[in-house]
Amino acid sequence: MRIQINDKGGKHYRTYTRESLQMLFDVSPSAANFELAILIEGLTFLGYRISCEIRKKAEEYSNFLADKKSATFYEVIERIYKLGIIDETAKTILHDYRQERNGIVHDLFRLKTINLTKEVEFKDFSYKEAQEKLFYLGIEALESLYKSIVPGSIPWKDYISKLEGALKKNKKP
Numbered sequence: 001m002r003i004q005i006n007d008k009g010g011k012h013y014r015t016y017t018r019e020s021l022q023m024l025f026d027v028s029p030s031a032a033n034f035e036l037a038i039l040i041e042g043l044t045f046l047g048y049r050i051s052c053e054i055r056k057k058a059e060e061y062s063n064f065l066a067d068k069k070s071a072t073f074y075e076v077i078e079r080i081y082k083l084g085i086i087d088e089t090a091k092t093i094l095h096d097y098r099q100e101r102n103g104i105v106h107d108l109f110r111l112k113t114i115n116l117t118k119e120v121e122f123k124d125f126s127y128k129e130a131q132e133k134l135f136y137l138g139i140e141a142l143e144s145l146y147k148s149i150v151p152g153s154i155p156w157k158d159y160i161s162k163l164e165g166a167l168k169k170n171k172k173p
Contacts, residue, residue, distance in 0.1 A: 001146045003039065018139060029131040036138035037101060040145065041073055044094065047080045047149040047163075054164055073098050080149075084170025085163065090144035097141040100134050 003016040016039060025032035052061040064079075065071050077098070081091040104127075 001143050003142075003146065003150055016142075018143075021135075021139065021142075025135050029128070029135060033101075033131060033134050033138060036135065036142060040094070040097065040138060040141050041076075043142075043145045043149045044073065044076045044080060047085045047145075048076050048083075050149075050160075050163060051080065051083050051085055051167060054160060054167060082170070084166040086144070086148045090141075090148060093137075093141050093144045097134075097137045100130075100137050104130050104134060 001016075001018055004012065005014045005016070007013045016035070021032055021036065024035065048064070049061045052058055064075075074095070077086075077091060077094045080086050081088070086094070
């Protein structure tokens with residue numbers, strides 16, 4: 001797995017591999033998980049956006065983003081699954097990752113909203129262990145997306161053809 005991110009001008013900005021993410025995790029688990037979250041969510045939304053472009057329904061993606069209640073990570077996973085861009089296994093992995101990420105984040109946000117007149121219960125887990133579990137789930141999710149959404153080393157027209165094939169195969173009458 002190798003994911004290269006370019007800036008708006010097309011100039012190389014950053015490259016991610018399993019090894020580079022592991023090195024980052026070894027130094028800062030929080031930073032590695034943050035980078036993974038951005039990559040994973042970004043790729044799911046990218047997959048949906050490209051599918052809208054291929055189907056000549058760009059406004060569908062714009063409308064999706066405009067509706068703040070439905071433009072969620074959960075919903076975009078469901079949409080790219082229903083379109084045939086990811087398979088059942090990738091969908092399950094992504095939802096497992098999403099649930100683990102939400103569990104950690106929501107528990108941390110309770111610190112921000114503590115009401116001193118009311119007792120607050122936090123999950124009983126080791127933050128270090130939770131970070132590690134989230135990281136390895138994130139790597140698994142990223143690798144499943146890599147197979148389905150990241151163009152990789154194939155030419156762009158072949159990548160578009162691959163997505164078009166998935167969309168046609170899954171088209172509902």
